[in-house]
Amino acid sequence: MSALQSKAPARLMTLLSSVLISSLLSSGCEEARRVTLSPEPPRAGSLAGGADEAGEAAGGSAGAEAAGVEAPEPVIKPRAPRRLTIAQLARSIEVVTGGLRWLEDLGQGPVDMLELLAPTLGAPDYRGVTHENLEPSLLLSKFVQDGAQRVCEAWVARDRDPALSAHTLVELSTSSEGWVSREPRHVKANLERLLLVFFAYSAQGSLLGDSEVDDPRVSALYELFELVSAASPSDPTGDAWLAVCLALMTDPEFVMY
Amino acid sequence: MSATTSLSRRALLAHMVEAVGLSQIAPSTLNTLLCGREQGRAWAQASTSPRARYLLYLHFDGGWDLLLGLDPRDPADFPDADAPVTGVEPGYQRLPPRFSRSPIDVGPFKLGPCGAPLAPWAERLALVRGIDMGTLTHEVGRRYLNTGRSPAGVSAQGVSISSFAAANLTGEHLIPHLAHRFESYHLDLPSEASALNVASVDHLQYLLQETLGLPSYAPAHLRGALNRYWAKQSEAYEARWAALPSGEAHARSLDELRKTLALRARARELVTASLHESFQFNADAQATLRAHYQLNPQQLDTPSGRAALAAQALKTGLSRVVSLTLVDGLDTHDGQWANDHSARLEQGFVALSQLLDDLSQSPAPDGQSALLDQTMIVVTSEFSRTPRLNARGGRDHHLANASLLIGGGVRGGQVFGETSPRFMGPLKVNLETGRGDPSGSPIRPQELMVTALATLGLNPPTQVRAEPLSALLT
Amino acid sequence: MTLTLRFTRNLGRWPLVPLSALMSLSLSLSLLALSAPVSAQPGVDTQDVRAARRLLRRLSLDLWGAPPSLDALQSLEAWPTSDEQLSELLSDARASHWVTRFHEDLFWPALEIGDLINPAASLLLPATFYEGPLGGQQLFTLFTGLTRRGGLVPCLDQPAEWNEAGELVMEEQADGTLREGVVWVTPYWSEEPVKVCALESLAEEAGPGGVACDSFEGLASGFCGCGATLERCASIDSALTLLASFRAQVAQYASTHSAEGANYFELLTRSEEPVNGPIAHYYRHLASAAIDPVVLVAPITPDQLPSLDFSQQDEWRWAERAAPVHSGLLTSTPFLLRFQTARARANRVSQALLCEPFIASNGVLPSPEDECSQEPNLRLRCGCADCHARLEPLSAHWARFSDAGALYLDPERFPSYLASCAACADGGACPDVCRRFYVSEAPTEAHRDYLGVLKAYEWRSPDELERLEAGPRAQVSDALERGALSLCLTRQLFERLVGYAPQGDALARARGYAVEFAERGSMPLLMRRLLQDPSYQLESPTLWGRPTQGVSP
Secondary structure, X not given: OOXXXXXXXXXXXXXXXXXXXXXXXXXXXXXXXXXXXXXXXXXXXXXXXXXXXXXXXXXXXXXXXXXXXXXXXXXXXXXXXXXXXXXXXXXXXXXHHOOOOOEEEOOOOEEEHHHHHOOOXXXXXXXXXXXXXXXXXXHHHHHHHHHHHHHHHHHHHHHOOOOOOOOOOOOOOOOOOHHHOOOHHHHHHXXXXXXXXXXXXXXXXXXXXXXXXXXXXXXXXHHHHHXXXXXXXXXXXXXXHHHHHHHXXXXXXXXXX | OOOOOOOOHHHHHHHHHHHHOOOOOOHHHHHHHHOXXXXXXXXXXXXXXXXXXXXXXXXXXXXXXXXXXXXXXXXXXXXXXXXXXXOOOOOHHHOOOOOOOOOEEOOOOEEOHHHHHHHHHHHHEEEEEEEEOOOOOHHHHHHHHHHOOOOEOOEOOOOOXXXXXXXXXXXXXXXXXXXXXXXXXXXXXXXXHOOEEOOOOOOHHHHOOHHHXXXXXXXXXXXXHHHHHHHHXXXXXXXXXXXXXXXXXXXXXXXXXXXXHHHHHHHHXXXXXXXXXXXXXXXXXXXXXXXXXXXXXXXXXXHHXXXXXXXXXXXXXXXXXXXXXXEOOOOOOOHHHOOHHHHHHHHHHHHHHHHHHHHHHOEOOOOOOXXXXXXXXXXXXOOEEOOOOOOOOOOOEEOEEEEEEEEOOEOOOEEEOOEOOOOOOEOOEOOOOOXXXXXXXXXXXXXXXXXXXXXXXXXXXXOOOOOOXXXXXX | OOOOOOOOOOOOOOOOOOHHHHXXXXXXXXXXXXXXXXXXXOOXXXXXXXXXXXXXXXXXXXXXXXXXXXXXXXXXXXXXXXXXHHHHHHHOHHHHHHHHHHHHHHHOOOOOHHHHOOHHHHEEEEHHHXXXXXXXXXXXXXXXXXXXXXXXXXXXXXXXXXXOOOOEOOEEOOXXXXXXXXXXXXXXXXXXXXXXXXXXXXXXXXXXXXXXXXOHHHHHHOOOOOOOOOOOOEEHHHHHHHHHHHHHHHHHHHHHHOOOOOOHHHHXXXXXXXXXXXXXXXXXXXXXXXXXXOEOOXXXXXXXXXXXXXXXXXXXXXXXXXXXXXXXXXXXXXXXHHOOOHHHHHHHHHHHHOOOOOOOOOOOOOOOOOHHHHOOOOOOOOOOHHHHHHHHHXXXXXXOEOOOEOOEOOOOOOOOEOHHHHHHHHOOOOOHHHHHHEOOOOOOHHHHOOOOEEHHHOOOOHHHHHHHHHOHHHHHHHHHHOOHHHHHHHHXXXXXXXXXXXXXXXXXXHHHHHHXXXXXXXXXXXXXXXXXXXXXXXXXXXXXXXXXXXXOO
């Protein structure tokens, strides 16, 4: 794994190593939220973090049966998506990039930024913070973007090295032109592979099959790739894959599952 | 008029739109993303119409000496030698020579020798004396004032006044609640009420920059394409969700996903608004600010530096609530009281004066008045110090406290409440008039909190049981 | 095959069966349905490889804390939640992610240095701590400095000297303190020698007046020293290692009892405690000096401690605790020190393990001047009775473990009544043991009845006294018997995995899992049930899971 060798002001290290930032913040563009002026007591059975949307109901179909009503087929309510914890986020970055982490050298050697920022982002220490708040958060969004930028730069730099044995960003088997190829079939095949590893998402249609139906997510990413590579003054492929990486890492579903 | 840049709300939004390159987005989406219109109202609206729209909570940490500040005694009436009888020992003779040896008459009331910097602002100060803290423990006093509720042991109960205000005040702020070295409690409040707590005065500039200000190699042209991708993705999501049956089943999930998408764009706004420049206190562009607050660029972590942080947060429209510890190190039980406490208390009052000056010269974002007229400023300490010096030449903790309320909605130039002339105990008062009344009631921290919230047009949280001190309200 | 749970009440065809029997019948059928192929679940298309991949991502993140690799996704051929596959996922070492996280969220294992040792007596600080950047790196303790050197100061950064009589030379300094020099010692926490003040390097057995050196008084006297390998003291690093070890102890309890074949509930009842090298060292050498304010006596006698070196952090052995009423993790050092009163412990168990939080009423508290507010018994005091009527009996289970510490109040050493503590209340100063553990003040007449009584017994009813003697284990077995424990844990796990509290049919299924969990005591089995539950398997249509994902049923 590579760390970006950036020289930052030493005081940034002091700043971050003594960080007291302790709360998430979120600034939703919405009306003033209704304040629960008398905090609702926790419902028995629900954790502080979760909230049952409809409260408890008794019995279900057995209850209905008691009333003599024909019980309907059980309706399955699907799983509610939830956000990753900071620990899961750090591991996710590592897995999808094949080992990279968001590291910064602040003057005293590489520092794992997510580890450093974990308390700021709400990871529990079980004294002051006993429960990780998984609400959408402006601060997390901001840091995810910061981290994505640094990790994606490192990933592009590492992945394009011809000496590398396993390429995780741009797999070369579908290209005859090597890493710099902009051939549509090669690019789209890679995009499908990236969508799979990032989101476990299986693209519609297949380039190896008979139909060439384009998956909308693949198309959107391909359009991004094309736009960036066409406008790049000096490094079309590198810039374009950087853009794709950023798009994938700042996707809401990268931090949700 | 201060030379620091003052962005009107419209200009700020226009700047953001340009910088973010969202010109291709449909206006309605743009509105949603940027909250172009002010919406909503304070749910906890009180019957008095709000005068203030911003809150500054300034804490002097350690327990301040009222004889040196907000509740002096004249040594002519209370000679140090008579302390065993009077229970009061002003000790002004022990202070460094630059301090007055007697209380300073500022017009509507008198202040102690360290209060000189506040003299020009006397007409704007509502001075509350005789607050009965009921505790001599730092954490308990601090948290009692912070929440308006007596803590359980040392654990705070309820929500802090600053978080409550942040949740209930309206407006478009990227960091609605900013804090510096001060606790906040936001149990059950929406997450925008949570304080962003910065450890040092110049940290905020890094947080407000892309990749924390560290050099990044992403080419500029990439940004526009990525923004466009984001916008299209948001539209695609909305199209998917439109096909779902309406109702409660997915409401929460949709809410969270929409919020996540909106926050993604907002996080860009945060770094492209160039707000960080307003917090680069040692940059050339902030020379005027530094001059106003007399800041040494190498040593920003002073009361004046913290005051500058608070002022900038309000002036730039970054925040609507700022809570911070303005002064540290007031817990002087030993002989260093004479030099250290006086110096720090004076520094705190100087910083406060500089802050009031800055806010009075800066326009409020709506351009209707000076920012000071729309800001509620609460100045407190967790308790006071004993009126008698102890054996080591210092002062210990004392129950009777005082506080300053300043700004929009406050009737300044008056004293409310009093301490007993001898022994300086908190006196019961008539809560209508603030005059001593043995059959009256004590002034407690909750009265202070409720009064401050009333200027903001807010009713307090239900478990804070107190009435506002109407004599202090305009 | 789809099993449809469809009953109609037709008195002509069905015998009159009590409702409870019908409910348990429907639950058993639910369980049968689940042990049938997972494809029986309505709404879940187990033939869909795309959905299977998405499920694998959820499983991997939930159980291992990381998404699946590309290989795992590409090679996936079958729906990933068969019993065999889940057993494999759950028994993998990476599954410690969910086990640790779940149990840390329940038990909040976070201690501070001051919880374990007395920082002034036993914490070796570097000289820079006190003297600023100009000080050297020699280690010293505050109390030794205070008592022997005459100030909170370290020694001189030069080799120590002894005179001909073999006494340590201490030189008077300009500031009036007496300071000796340094020696090099290889401490127990490191293979490299460290510089330590000579007084701290002493290894006496007894201090002035014969005070034992393995006690707080001994260490505080400044005459004992930290021992030949500094074993009686902790450096900041070794203290942090200790903190990490006690945190990991909770994970050890959890992982052992969440494994296949283990009885999960013994986590809360067993008499042993898992011990690693640092913890063994702590119990052997450091615990005895942990006093003021925390009182601690090692729960494991030296003969039962495993012979592990401090460096053996990752080696764990189960060791028997001495006291008869130990109750698994609930009387472990990290739990007792994190929740430092009987009420706090009872409250934590009630909230985290039984889902029975204490909720104060929202009404106005009566004025402090009100007569009802003067009632000393919290079970009866108005405004307090809401919670304390239930909390006090529950706290009785923990009353034999001291507050502000992890000391078991052995009935022999701490009888329920001490006449001397009653006597000292009326005149003269009460000794420490009375002030700390016995009622030795009577602010009201009602309190006088309890003078001399162990504080743990104050205001206790006969029922509570029984609970007191039975210990926390009794609370656990009661909760297990009435199903509250298994149901609470099941519901919490359901909510963690599925994202909302179970209701309606899901709740009925969850109750079934809980009943089975209570009977079989198998956490892996419970997890399999939950991961095979259709609520977990069915993905929300709000996410972009599949290209042509339809609307949810």
